[in-house]
Amino acid sequence: METEPAPSSTGPNASFWKRLTAFRQRHEHAEHVLFFVGGFLFDAMMVRRIDDASTLIQQGVYLGVAGLLLLGLNAWDHRKVQPPRFLRGVWKWSQPALHFMLGTLLNAYVLFYFKSGSGLSAVLFLLTICILLLMNELPQFRRFGPVVIFGLYSFCLTSYFAYFYPVFFGRLEPWMFLLAVGTSLLPLLLLAWSHHQFTGDQRRVFIEALVPSLGVQAVLVLLFLFHLVPPVPLSLQDIGIYHGVMKNPKDGAYTLSHHPRPWWRFWAKDEQDFLARPGDRVFCFVHVFAPRNFHDEVRLRWAHHDPGVGWASSDAVPIQITGGKEEGYAGYSYKQNWRAGDWRVTVETRDGREIGRRTFTVTDDPDVGSADHGLVTSQQ
Secondary structure (H helix, E strand, O other): OOOOOOOOOOHHHHHHHHHHHHHHHHHHHHHHHHHHHHHHHHHHHHHHOOOOOOHHHHHHHHHHHHHHHHHHHHHOOOOOOOHHHHHHHHHHHHHHHHHHHHHHHHHHHHHHHHOOOHHHHHHHHHHHHHHHHHHHOHHHHHHOOOHHHHHHHHHHHHHHHHHHHHEEEEEOHHHHHHHHHHHHHHHHHHHHHHHHHHHHHHHHHHHHHHHHHHHHHHHHHHHHHHHOOOOOOOOEEEEEEEEEEOOOOOOOOOEEEOOOOOOOOOOOOOOOOOOOOOOOOOOEEEEEEOOOOOOOEEEEEEEEEEEEEEEEEEEEEEEEEEEOOOOOEEEEEOOOOOOOOEEEEEEEEEOOOOEEEEEEEEEOOOOOOOOOOEEEEEEO
């Protein structure tokens, strides 16, 4: 009876996989970068709204899988032990997969923090995440093994829960960020405990897991206390200075009045140089994005710049916002007792975190003798 020959280990398929494995080993760093950039681009195309259910689920799954991969790294790779036989084929792609997921998550946080932040907080967090991205890719940091990965994972966990809770509860409260930190500590401590179970080395666990994880959490809490954490999930869609704002009670549309702009300032929508007459009001009109089923308050804080003193806050006008609209919730405030000079309107949360701002200059209208202002209107 003839028997079929056993598959040759030197056949075409085996030869292809050997060449692929050798190629990956020669270009290991480039492979990690490719998967990281792939995650970055993938999320840039997929992320739409911060309150989108698919986005929340996707990022939650990524965090869960990344945690399991980190657990496996501690269990096998850093102990130089082979994983179970049924996982060995898949485990070859564990490092690229981990970098893909971290790239995806950090990219989303770049988008969310940048949209929600303004001024120093936006720049600070953008720089922080860029540094984290570099730390994830540079071999100088990779040689520290799980230290960098634990730090990145710690940052991703808190960033996720920091906007998940406001979306879930429908408002933004300071205690929610602290709850996000507390929630993140649970999987981080569990990973540190498992790291100890696999290594049995307390000093190694302290340096590789606890120091980066808890260090990142301590820095985030410190930044939050100084109001430097952007107020995700809120973001400022639009802000402008106008001579008048009127709301149509029938359809809710707004009519904005302003001086006609010079043709060469085609990019401007409002009056950055406000020509004022006695009795005029200076209106600030905003669109603030908030998640669906979100009900909270933001404040429009007016401030005048005194050359000898600096910025002096005059008042903060509260506006109740309701979330869900793609273009953001519309609202306005006005200043009647103005004076000539530089002004600033800051949109901020109830706990004082800045969402956005607009600076402008009020000057006396030289054409005060004409009967009308020569204003034009636009619809919002």
